[in-house]
Amino acid sequence: MSDKPICRICGGALREFLDLGPQPMGNAFVPPDKRDDEAFAFRFRLAVAMCEACTMVQLIDYVQHDQMFHSAYPYRSSGSSVMRAHFEDLAGRFLSEELTGSDPFIVELGSNDGIMLHTIAKAGVRHLGVEPCGDVAEVGRSNGIRVVNEFFDEDLAARILADDGKADVVFAANTFSHIDFLDSILRGIKNLLAPGGVFVFEDPYFGDIVQRASFDQIYDEHIFFFTARSVQDMAARYGLELVDVELLPVHGGELRCVLAHTGARPVSPAVTELLKQEEEQGLTDSATLTRFADGVRELGENLVARLRELRDQGKRVVGYGATAKSTTLLNYCGITPDLVSFICDSTAEKQGRLTPGTLIPIESPEAFADPYPDYALLLAWNHKDEILEKEAAFREAGGRWIHYVPDVRID
Known part of the structure; x- marks a missing residue:
């Protein structure tokens, strides 16, 4: 039996193209009195590969999600005025374009300190933040956000569906690329999403990483690096369809993807245009x-x-x-x-x-x-x-x- 690594999305063969050597966890900041503690000596091989079948770029080895995201997780989305403005603007777009029914409902995966949902909550719209990191989830609650302190998966999606009904929007910012069990997440989203609803996520864009040589975007939390082509393929495997894309300047270059149930919405010309750009850039070429x-x-x-x-x-x-x-x-x-x-x-x-x-x-x-x-x-x-x-x-x-x-x- 072969022990070669395979794609976590489609099972295809992986082609390694970059090895950044042994690395610690990106956010494992060390207390001075524990600089020699074995708990902070952990290293893993930070190597990146592209699937030869579906073209998904991904880490070959990865850190378990519960090691990275825990009660002492230090990142706070609201720490940047640029990101505060970014999420306030996005929340306004959701309120005006997607959350317009009689009793709309939005779920955010990895809601962090509630920076985006704060605007939603102020508008009186039903919402739920899913945040596995206890300390940061508590910050969201203190800001008036309804939060469940768990990892999102197929099981949690079923419980949310039973308690709150279908979601008009499922949103994830700098979260979707962080989890290795995307199969369970996508099945959960498929079941939770209303017939006309959308799953919107934004994560580092591999095209920008290549163009800018911004290799430091590669660290333990970023397991997947998306392109329009790889997301289109991934979505189709779960009865979803990539219907819109947008390139964002935040966090050094991100891709915002909009997924809907297959055939539920027209596909934006922006999808075709970005696919063409990626082909011209040769993103999948050795x-x-x-x-x-x-x-x-x-x-x-x-x-x-x-x-x-x-x-x-x-x-x-x-x-x-x-x-x-x-x-x-x-x-x-x-x-x-x-x-x-x-x-x-x-x-x-x-x-x-x-x-x-x-x-x-x-x-x-x-x-x-x-x-x-x-x-x-x-x-x-x-x-x-x-x-x-x-x-x-x-x-x-x-x-x-x-x-x-x-x-x-x-x-």
């Missing part, structure tokens, strides 16, 4: 994937060389944004405190801890200006405009930013 992997290696080497040069010149470099993405970058490149002295981050739950694997201290944003460093490595590059505006005084004081997406440069 040569494209090889160029991407080569570019990742070159980018990593260039960044480390620049940081070592600054260190040898006696320059002080700090990081900005202790993100899950930065865990991949720091560990792949071997960036440790001798190159980046600390990282500042606005999330209180991360402050005072150390970065996974590389053990760089995490400080509050106030430490950034006490005093300003010579250079700042912009790790939270997907919030570039927001951060540069907030920290304008850094550049005015003579500080310079180090960027690495899509290439290494200093400004």
Whole structure:
């Protein structure tokens, strides 16, 4: 019997194209007194492959979902003003376009701190957040959101259906790509969705990752990387149809997909157009994937060389944004405190801890200006405009930013 890895969607053969080496969990920030604790020594091989049959891009090895998403999960969606505006706008669209019946109902998978459902709740619309991380689910409840503290699957969908009836909208942001049991989720959504309802999800877009060489979008939580082609194939296997797509600028480039029951809605021209773009980009070609992997290696080497040069010149470099993405970058490149002295981050739950694997201290944003460093490595590059505006005084004081997406440069 073959022990070769197979596609989690269709069972096809996987073609590996990138190996980022042994990596810790992206959000496993380490308390200083536990830096030698075996619980934080966990590593897995972060390797990416494309299915030769359905073209779904996915991790070959992955971390169990209950290891990643737990009561101490540190990410808060409302921590960014850009994301707050993004979800408020989306909630308004749902209210005006989809939740217009006599008693509409929306379910959000991975509702986090309730940033999107808060607008829905204020409008008096029936809703349910499904959030497996206890602490963050409690934040949502304190904001007036109805939340169930579980992972969504076929069984929970049946219970929601029995208690609340069919859903007009099922929504997931930066959640759907995180779970390995998509088969159970999709069967649950199929059963829960009203005849004219929609399943809307937004997750990192593989086309943007390739175009921008943003390999740090690859970490333990991102098990799948979607394209219009792979989502179209996946949806059809569960009696659903990809009826609309939209490319989003948030989180460094995401794809919003709209799925409906097969034949229930017309397919938007945007689907055909994106499929054509992906074909022209050659996203499934071996040569494209090889160029991407080569570019990742070159980018990593260039960044480390620049940081070592600054260190040898006696320059002080700090990081900005202790993100899950930065865990991949720091560990792949071997960036440790001798190159980046600390990282500042606005999330209180991360402050005072150390970065996974590389053990760089995490400080509050106030430490950034006490005093300003010579250079700042912009790790939270997907919030570039927001951060540069907030920290304008850094550049005015003579500080310079180090960027690495899509290439290494200093400004």
